[in-house]
Amino acid sequence: MNDYFSTFVAGFEKTVEKRLPIDLFDVKIAGVMEGLVVYETSLHAQRVGGLRYLNNSFFLLRTYEHSSLEEAALFMLKDNILKTQIINKIKRVGKSFRIIFSNENKIVSFDNKTTEIEKMLINAVRVDKANPDTELWFIKRREGAVYLGLRITRPGSSDKHLQKGQLRHQIAHLLCLLSEPSKDDIVLDPFAGYGAIVLEMVLCFPYKKVMAGEKDKQVFRLLQEKLKSKKNVVVGRWDATNLSSLTNGSVSKIVTDPPWGIYSNKEDVGEVFYQRVLEEFSRIMIRGGLAVILTGQKSALEKVLNNIDKFILLEKCDVLVSGKKAGVYKLKKL
Numbered sequence: 017m018n019d020y021f022s023t024f025v026a027g028f029e030k031t032v033e034k035r036l037p038i039d040l041f042d043v044k045i046a047g048v049m050e051g052l053v054v055y056e057t058s059l060h061a062q063r064v065g066g067l068r069y070l071n072n073s074f075f076l077l078r079t080y081e082h083s084s085l086e087e088a089a090l091f092m093l094k095d096n097i098l099k100t101q102i103i104n105k106i107k108r109v110g111k112s113f114r115i116i117f118s119n120e121n122k123i124v125s126f127d128n129k130t131t132e133i134e135k136m137l138i139n140a141v142r143v144d145k146a147n148p149d150t151e152l153w154f155i156k157r158r159e160g161a162v163y164l165g166l167r168i169t170r171p172g173s174s175d176k177h178l179q180k181g182q183l184r185h186q187i188a189h190l191l192c193l194l195s196e197p198s199k200d201d202i203v204l205d206p207f208a209g210y211g212a213i214v215l216e217m218v219l220c221f222p223y224k225k226v227m228a229g230e231k232d233k234q235v236f237r238l239l240q241e242k243l244k245s246k247k248n249v250v251v252g253r254w255d256a257t258n259l260s261s262l263t264n265g266s267v268s269k270i271v272t273d274p275p276w277g278i279y280s281n282k283e284d285v286g287e288v289f290y291q292r293v294l295e296e297f298s299r300i301m302i303r304g305g306l307a308v309i310l311t312g313q314k315s316a317l318e319k320v321l322n323n324i325d326k327f328i329l330l331e332k333c334d335v336l337v338s339g340k341k342a343g344v345y346k347l348k349k350l
């Protein structure tokens with residue numbers, strides 16, 4: 017068995033805890049904290065690193081309970097067994113590394129400790145601060161412990177190619193998971209934007225048909241282009257508050273991320289908007305269908321939900337998306 021820890025979008029703790037045993041059959045979860053899961057499995061690191069709902073995954077090398085980052089670095093520097101372990105693990109992942117210190121999700125610098133640790137390892141493995149194969153992370157958590165891990169997911173930001181407002185595939189994957197995908201699903205994302213959710217659905221999950229729509233002409237064209245070769249995928253240009261091209265009871269799952277009202281001041285995304293959107297969702301969905309909605313407008317959606325008797329709220333999680341507070345709502349059509 018190998019020890020690992022992985023980070024994920026904070027707020028999805030229950031989803032990750034439920035899903036991990038399905039993907040890693042022998043997993044033993046040691047703890048789930050906000051945005052972090054610690055576990056062991058005999059499965060290969062490549063398999064762990066390939067789980068698309070996890071942000072970053074690491075070999076867990078040590079846990080230093082109730083320690084500061086500096087204390088953890090000192091413990092590490094004195095530990096010769098650990099030194100050999102780290103060198104062997106770096107060689108499993110690649111040839112070069114760099115050291116990162118993180119304090120409650122913020123990268124901090126400890127130049128003197130970084131230099132000492134680099135010196136300790138330099139004879140066996142190469143330091144590359146710009147483009148390393150892996151990273152040695154000291155992660156100090158709010159709960160008190162420092163986790164020392166070697167990164168198995170490749171360094172380098174996956175956000176580089178994202179368009180404004182486009183979701184990272186990790187959160188799109190978690191939203192799809194919440195919708196309990198099945199091979200008979202007729203899935204709809206009526207606010208598809210650049211298509212992160214539909215692309216993830218098509219790439220990773222079973223479905224019968226996927227429909228994606230978008231109001232903005234330019235964004236719609238890009239979406240159409242991206243989805244043109246995908247099987248059983250239909251793209252529409254529409255206003256999602258009036259989905260007259262879709263018949264009553266024709267959709268089993270909706271997974272969507274409506275506008276947040278931050279990129280365009282023309283967007284009115286308050287209660288009137290959500291009232292219309294939920295009325296339309298209710299009309300086009302089958303009984304028992306599931307809608308998973310990610311929104312930055314929690315109070316508007318919640319007010320409408322309180323006054324509408326067509327859905328029940330199955331699950332709600334508060335999440336942080338690109339540093340912004342948002343909510344994920346899983347609704348069942350009655």
Ligand SMILES: C[S@@+](CC[C@H](N)C(=O)[O-])C[C@H]1O[C@@H](n2cnc3c(N)ncnc32)[C@H](O)[C@@H]1O
Nearest residue numbers: 182183207209210211212231232255256273275
């Ligand atoms: C938050 S973005 C979705 C981003 C998408 N999840 C992605 O990853 O690319 C919301 C999208 O809804 C579109 N939109 C805004 N109002 C709309 C409406 N009434 N009907 C359909 N689309 C709308 C916006 O143009 C924007 O592309």
